[in-house]
Amino acid sequence: MAAVHRRTTRAAWGFLTPFLVLFAATFLLPIGYAIYESLHKNSLSGPLGLGGSHTVFAGLSNYSRALGDAAFLASVRRVLLYAVVQVPVMILLAVALALLLDTVSARAVRFFRATYFMPYGVPGVIASILWGFLYTPGTSPVLALAGHAGLHPDLLGGGSVLWSIANIVTWEFAGYNMLVVTAQLQAIPGDLYEAARTDGASAWQIARRVKLPLLRPAIVLTTVFTIIGTLQLFAEPLILKPVSTGISNDYTPNLSAYNSAFANNDYYLASAKAVLLAVAAFVLSFGFLRLVGRRGGASR
Amino acid sequence: MSAPSLARPRSKDGGPVRQPRSRRRRGDDSTPASRVTVVGLCAVAAVYFLLPVYWLIVASTKSTAQLFGSSGLWLSRPQWFANMRHVFSYDHGIYLRWVVNSLVYAGAGAAVATLLSAMAGYALAKYHFRGREAVFNVVLGGVLIPGTALALPLYLLAAKVSLVNSYWAVLIPSVVSPFGVYLCRIYAEASVPDELIESARIDGAGEARIFRTVALRIMTPALVTVFLFQFVGIWNNYFLPLVMLSNPKLYPITLGLTSWQSFQDRQPELYQLVVGGAFVSVLPLMAAMVVLQRFWRTGLTQGSVKG
């Protein structure tokens, strides 16, 4: 028995090792390295400081610089504001689409579902290029139509561009999230509906009282992924930046870190920002899971 | 509402099986009026999702001048074939190379990622050993860390071992999918029966062989999902190749198109190429999404159940 156990344990680690080695190399090591880099800085020498440079220990000064940088803090606030709006909108839309499709006839369902899901196959970069054209006065047929109606919305200005970005992200991922919800919906036993209908419940009541509560796990999953996706916001603002007056180099924490590293050559500050971003993502999504976990436990 | 209940709908060949009732309309004692409302809402949503695609199709037929000079909703002096030829011939046909690169990154990356995830997920589901939950929790933590936060330190590390600006710089990080491991574990737990493994052991099969012949086959639906998930993830990824690559010959399509975009102020004809290139890159993947969408459902349910 012990021999068998030893054998299976060895096999288990054998199965795990290739993944774990690469996981360590691409997840744990970079995080460790980022932490290490974030604790250092460049020291300059020579006339005018152009003579050369070497790395010295910096303590937590990069973190205090990042957290004392108004632009970086503004980017964090911006992304949080964005998340507060984007996450519920995305989830509501996904659930609404899934519920709507659940009541339409089978042939139409396939067409609609495919249509909604299609944008998921469009890379964020390309989606941003497309929507960029649709946001720009002069090239956008939508704005041209609005213009005929006397409307001249500025979709790329400082006040609106964040929501223009939110629209791109919604367009890309709403269909995908809808599919997750749909999958859950189809796992609900049919007898539940029969029972509800016998009790005289309307379609709307069934959706609200029977389907919605059972969709919780799918909604939790999509919410967590939407939160993580929100914090990653990068490609969309980067692509829209040249056509918008509202997007700064520090528009999102991710852009800010990228900019520190590659435009300003300050890899140490960039590392501190990356670490802060990772910690924030971890805390937020883990906090959310704990929150729903506890509440779910209490209600059961 | 438990994982095993979901393991039920599985055909012998391991492919996804629709539950019969999912074909039926459910919860509907609806009036014609409410049905019209529902279809109407669905149609409005469809217009929203299709509009940019429609614009892209129309725009891909236009010259740069027409792109700016004509309405985006209608054809104007279409020259689709000339545009496509231009896309594929510009700069010695670099675009085709980008397409191939994207396929290599996404295809090879997703294939290896699927295999690694299957092995790890199976081990975490079906073996009892010390440290199992610790390992799983660390991997779960990996799901929660944004990939873009890792890209920067990954770049610095890759620089130290001289891997930047190579296929490996993009491929190696792409083969690690904590979410894939998570999905595979949930699925294996629910669908690979312990008795089957035990009887295979009694028949004298080794662990590797059991995995290959028994587990992999049963886990196929989940593996398809992991593969697709990872494929799309790599295909759509921008940040990692952006920081890792500087040689245009190694670019995936996303990076290639943005590099064209950055030249277009000096070379206006690139406007057309960006639009045409976007068109070419988007259509096949969107078609694949439509064809393959049913595969997403089975595996994703597994993930959401535990979520």
Add this chain to the structure above:
Amino acid sequence: MHNTCGWLRFGRRMIWLACLTALVLSVAACSGSGDGNSATKPGQKIDMTFWSWVPGIDQAVALWNKENPNIHVTLQKIPSGSSGGYAKMHAALKAGNAPDLAQVEYQEIPGFLMGSNLIDLSQYGAGKYQSRFTPWQWKEGVFGGKVYAIPQASGPMGFFYRADLFAKAGISRPPATWAEYEQDAIKIHQSNPTEYIGTFPPGNSAWFTALAWQAGANWFGTSGDTWTVHIDTPVTEKVATYWDRLRTEHVIKTEPDFADGWYKDLQTGAIAGWVSAQWGDAIITGNAPGTSGMWKVAPLPQWTAGGTDSANWGGSSTAVLKGAKHPQQALQFATWLNSDPQSIALLIKGGYGWPAATSGYVGSSLDQPSPFFSGQKYNDVFADSDQHINESWTWIPTTDQAYQHLNDGFSAAVNGKGSFLESVKAAQGQVVDDLKSAGFKVSTAQ
């Protein structure tokens, strides 16, 4: 038991495979980086990599390769510096796999010097080529008596305008002063509310910087071992206040330049003029081909009537990056590229800007009347402009960040928060902080 061995063998094979892969990779990596200064034997073929985004430069490189079969240059086109090109260079330098040569704009040279990322070319005899280039442009690549870059092209400024639209608004001649420019802006917008004299690009503060330069500002300098910063001076504030006024009067646009909407405006005449540099001709002719024959070029409007002050917007050099294996040959190529008449002719055709080589203009294809610009020999304006650039202007190692601060401030102003003037005032402190946190000594004393 037998099967356990099977598994073990499988595992062992995996480990071997991993080791083998690592070995192959490390060998591949090592073969890539050679000794820093290997001498080249005569007749031995060498290969150098060159990163640039200049249109038409591929033809000049091809010509070089034809004439110099033993010193082959491989051109890699990268996105222009500000749209990611420099990010790539810095990344490659950090990673130790930078190209031998690269396109570096004048304002970026000190930034590259910060990490000793450029090779001192004077040790390879660069000094003897000085006479081939316009003095102020040569100086852009010289720090502490050492030569770090060979100048390629500059952007002497002028005013492109739609003569037809000006006439329609009742304006008979281009604005000679900024006061006239303001009046013309009002006239044009009043005669047709959809038309503007131009745009203030909030996200492109290099443009504003050039206009401050013209007005006589001298933002940056060095004093002994210390960098000096003087952005919030009365001269700069005068320029900022001027554009603030035009903005609040709504007689100029505030859309980004080099963007889809702006190109559309160039084509439709929604903007009737562009304060720009000589290389702007290629942008206009390329993006608004339908407006041929309607444009003219005038000297920059002046702050004092009768003045001739000019400025430079965008200027570029060829630099040899740290780690280059053949700096001697790289210098040879860079000098040829930027001063050989045949090469210059090819670069001019691509629209690379104003030649840094003294022999570049006269007799070249620039030195001709242009039907696009109403038959005007418009480059005479820029030839004159090039003679009147304040040559004492210098840059700092954190120029990019300084631009970013201004971009952010200007964009906020355009979106209703603050003003251009406040942005300029704030930039002074921000730039000082940038330099300090990068480790430099900074002074703001006059």
